[in-house]
Amino acid sequence: MILVRFRGLLLVAAAVPLFALGFSGCSGGESDPDMSRPSEFGFQTSLKTTLVEEGGNAYKIYCIGCHGETGDGNGVAARFLSPRPRNFQNAKFKFSSTRSGRLPSDEDLRRTIMDGLKGSAMPGWDMIPARTVDALIAYVKTFSPRWEEKQPATAIPVVDDPYRSIEDKSEAIARGRAVYHGFSTCWACHPSYASEAEINTYLVSMDKPASAGFRPNLMESEAKPNQEGEVIYPPDFRRDFVRAGGSVDDLYRSIAAGISGTAMPTWVDSMVSHQTSDPTKVVTSTDDLWAISYYVQSLLMERPSRLDPETVTVRARPHRIYSEGEAFAPVLDIEPTTTDEDFEGDD
Amino acid sequence: MFESKAGIILIAGLFMFALAFVVMGLLPWLIYLDKPEQTMEDLVAGGVTAEFVDLAERFPAQFKEHFPDGVTRGSYASALERGRDIYVAEGCWHCHSQQVRPVSNEDLRFGPVSHAREYHNVLQRPVLFGTRRVGPDLIREAARRSNDWHVAHFFDPVLVSPTSVMPTYPWLYDDEDYPNRDGMSLIAYVQWLGSWLPEYPYFQGEGPMGPTERSGDEVALARESEGS
Amino acid sequence: MASASAATFGSLTIETPAHRDLVIEKLVLWHFLFSLTFLIVAMLAGWFFSLQLLQAYPFAGIEHLSPGRWRMIHTNGVAYGFIANAFLGALHWAIPRLTLQKVASKALSWFIFFAWQFVVLATVVGLIMGKAQAVEWGETPIFIDPLAIAGLILVAINFMTPILRSKGPMYVTLWYFIAGLVWTILVYAMGNYLPQFFVGGAASGALIGLFIHDLVGLFVTPLGWGLMYYFVPIILKKPIWSHGLSLVGFWGLAFFYPLNGIHHFLYSPIPMFLQYGAVISTIAVELVVTTVIINFFATIRHRGDMLRTNMPIRWFYIGMVFYFTTCLQCAMQVTLTFQKIIHFTDWVVGHSHLVMFGVFGFWIMGFMTHLFPRLLGAKGWYRAGWNEWHFWLMGISMLVMFFDLVFAGLVQGFMWRDLASWESTTVASGPFWFVRTLSGLGMLAGMGFFLANIAMTAVHRRTIEPTGQPAGESSGGATLATA
Secondary structure, three states, X not given: OHHXXXXXXXXXXHHHHHHHHHHXXXXXXXXXXXXXXXXXXXXXXXXXXXXXXXXXXXXXXXXHHHHOOOOOOOOOOHHHOOOOOOOOOOOXXXXXXXXXXXOOOHHHHHHHHHHOOOOOOOOXXXXXXXXXXXXXXXXXHHHOOHHHHOOOOOEOOOOOOOOOOXXXXXXXXXXXXXXXXXXXXXXXXXXXXXXXXXXXXXXXHOOOOOOOOOOOOOOOOOOEEOOXXXXXXXXXXXXXXXXXXXXXXXXXXXXXXXXXXXXXXXXXXXXXXXXXOOOOOEEEOOHHHHHHHHHHHHHHHXXXXXXXXXXXXXXXXXXXXXXXXXXXXXXXXXXXXXXXXXXXXXX | OOOOHHHHHHHHHHHXXXXXXXXXXXXXXXXXXXXXXXXXXXXXXXXXXXXXXHHHHHOHHHXXXXXXXXXOHHHHHHHHHHHHHHHHHOOHHHHOOXXXXXXXXXXXXXXXXXXXXXXXXXHHOOOOOOOEOOOOOOOOOOOOOOHHHHHHHHHOHHHHOOOOOOOOOXXXXXXXXXXXXXXXXXXXXXXXXXXXXXXXXXXXXXXXXXXXXXXXXXXXXXXXXXXX | OOOOEEEEEOOEEEEEOOHHHHOOHHHHHHHHHHHHHHHHHHHHHHHHHHHHHOOOOOOOOOHHHOHHHHHHHHHHHHHHHHHHHHHHHHHHHHHHHXXXXXXXXXXXXXXXXXXXXXXXXXXXXXXXXXXXOOOOOOOOOOOOHHXXXXXXXXXXXXXXXXXXXXXXXXXXXXXXXXXXXXXXXXXXXXXXXXXXXXXXXXXXXXXXXXXXXXXXXXXXXXXXXXXXXXXXXXXXXXXOOOHHHHHHHHHHHHHHHHHHHHHHHOOOOOOHHHHHHHHHHHHHHHHHHHHHHHHHHHHHOOOOHHHHHOHHHHHHHHHHHHHHHHHHHHHHHOOHHHHHHHOEOHHHHHHHHHHHHHHHHHHHHHHHHHHHHHHHOOOOOOOHHHHHHHHHHHXXXXXXXXXXXXXHHHHHHHHHHOOOOHHHHHHHHHHHHHHHHHHHHHHHHHHHHHHHHHHHHHHOOOOOOXXXXXXXXXXXXXXXXXX
């Protein structure tokens, strides 16, 4: 471990011009952005260092603890973590702007690295300079042959946001609430934020039959396994974090593209519906993805900073800490919702 | 007068000390006197953090054992107090500060700048400003990282951060490497730091309303203003 | 057995009791020995902590050897074990000889000695057991604080009695001692009780700042300056350059030093006008310090040969050079401009090491080198060469550590400002921390030479030939004449 430290000697050499820069900076001199971010070239151990090698150096500092030396998501810290760190070897990434099961774009990986996955053990590495992130992305891709075998997947279409220019988002939120409960029945997994009667009203307004029965814990998330067989809860937006960002744009991407390896489907492909009685009449369109996004955003903003212990539900979310060297065993014995075949799809 | 022994004792020994004490010690005390110090009851009156509930969800058996009352305000208060005691006893405050200064781009790195009102509570007695940062500032740490990250990190920081120079704390864990009462308390305490702010839990503006990415422009802008 | 004599100074006739009646030499010796013991413990604690920074801590995972807890033993051991013990020993030497009066009670002196070792040991045990109090440098567990304060009051009574009984105008050393003894009690009580029990929030930060700095400024500094003003003229056999200047220094210290505390928390939520006040009074202190430095260098003028021939003077001299360095540094680093960058970095750590060890530690080494042969009943040191090794190893190591940490602080500060990732700043600090560990090793080696020399001098005390260096002065009268 101590040898890793001596890599720092290079950084020191890099830092010497920094002194001069810093002092001149104090006296009003312009600072060169490249020079003032020492870590920007800290992982370039020589002029011949390729981007992948540079990424490997950075990987050893930032990523190796959880994702492991071989990128199998089984680093030394992994036995403590739930959900488990991503396995780069099979390259099944959850969060992307591409259809469920497809490889994510570089931009997606960059976003995950820089912003982190809120609520999981993946912190946001927002202080890593852009070049190092590029290097890390290049390095992460070396773990799986899929990156070379597959064509780069295209991102899901981003339709124009009809509500963007409207200051008052209440219309969008109301529409989103109706679609959330009435059309896409998000409450099958996520909590319902409306009463059963309201849900039935919404269902009928979306030209769907009213639901005869609801699951008992309708106001809570329903436990689902992820592709590793761990118990995870689809976020309760008033309480949990959404991993891949909470802004409207982020939410649109997550809803439209879906979350690979989970029960969250690629909604952009199934948002359009017509009235059964009059197929020319549109009930829902892809525009409604934006409405749901605004609605979910409004729920996220209602997140209280404190939960009332009298009313809060303590969910069963078993988190097993493994002993050293013990192999990971799936906690839940539920059929995975996506199969490997789903990941083989290509554009 | 100035050359007599009584003069030295009274003027130098007592008077000048008292003068400095009044000016530099009592004056700030008087300035904040009208702001009541928050008691433990005040701090948990609003409820518990989602991270505390998360501990109970992740480790139901262990949590029940260490906090027999379950998720209650009382359990949370005892966890915060115990966590703070451990934070002091283990000397965490020697290497981690608890204040964000308005300079040196600290607001970009850590979050909103510290305000005096944040420190008027029993858990900041004595205040844990800190004077050295071997590790990063912690006053904006609430919900920045997840509980499982903290569990791995307190066990051995090198596991998650290979270059970390933080010591290991295996005595905060039971035989099966689950956090014990002290470990859970310390995590609850660290996950509390900053949770009183309106920005919580999105200190970096990454929340539903904030920008999705921290653009390079913002950083460059900060560097420009800092350079002058 | 006492062979009292009388000295006449103009119209003033003063009884001059014999040295052996005034000074309890054995007590001084034991204070010095415990002082060095605690110094070694504290240095080892610090050195092992530095291994933690290299990810090479040998006792990782052992609760009672946690580096976080032993870091507090490092600072508290230096303050209360090393410096306080050394000062108590030196005061037991200097005060009776300056005042020509015995301390209040010989029994009390021995009681204080044992009580103080108990306080320090209890602090060490308390810190190991995890009972620290969140006051920097006052981590002594809460239940020990009343004992420490009682001990400090007894110390004050014991030493004030001879000072108050003495007749005639007082030498500046006694001024410092009087004020220092009063201040120490007040500072300790303020820092250990008010923030914990009476004042919370940002205001307690102001008090903690006061405590940190008053412990340096109102305990270590006045007693250290006083001992400088005592030992330097005696060893040089010439009076200090200016008594008037020494008094300017005294009143300047008394007025400005207590106002400094908040400079530890610049840009914190403590009201800004108080921060400005602390900055200005800190810069004023540097002017005060200059008087002492001028007085020392003017006193030693024309006796530069002593630097070569006299080891204690060399220790005082290098200590004074470091003092000038560190105070100059202080006047700069206390400004808001510097604080932006260097606060929270290793720069400050380097500064505090230079002050506590490079200045006061070296002065203590000076008068210990001066007194030890005498206390051990020898005519000189067993090996003068080992003292050279002690000096050069300590001096060079101190310089290396200082510059290493100052540069480390600049690297860290600028990298933080420039929003480098935290991991890369730790990696960049690595080589600096490695050099710091090496410099600590050099200091420990230097102390090894010193301890070995003390042990061998004690063993061979009857056969050692005088080496030309006078080992202590022989009569109290000479002291007064020098003063």
